[in-house]
Amino acid sequence: MTTLENSTRSACSSITTEVDEEMVQFNKWDCGVILIHGEVVHRSAQNTSHDSRHVYTFHIMESQDTRWSPDNW
Numbered sequence: 001m002t003t004l005e006n007s008t009r010s011a012c013s014s015i016t017t018e019v020d021e022e023m024v025q026f027n028k029w030d031c032g033v034i035l036i037h038g039e040v041v042h043r044s045a046q047n048t049s050h051d052s053r054h055v056y057t058f059h060i061m062e063s064q065d066t067r068w069s070p071d072n073w
Contacts, residue, residue: 038059
């Protein structure tokens, strides 16, 4: 198990990861939020549990002299 420190922050006290050959698994508790930097390549495997997985996307960008790509949405 590895505890991540500066690359990802959580509302809970820590995030642990298990590493396999293809991806790093993040375990999120009910009390937590996981924030992923926009340049991190990430994915989510199929949810096989009976619990819903709620995901919200929140984008923050510089507003002065910034032009959002019309192809982005």
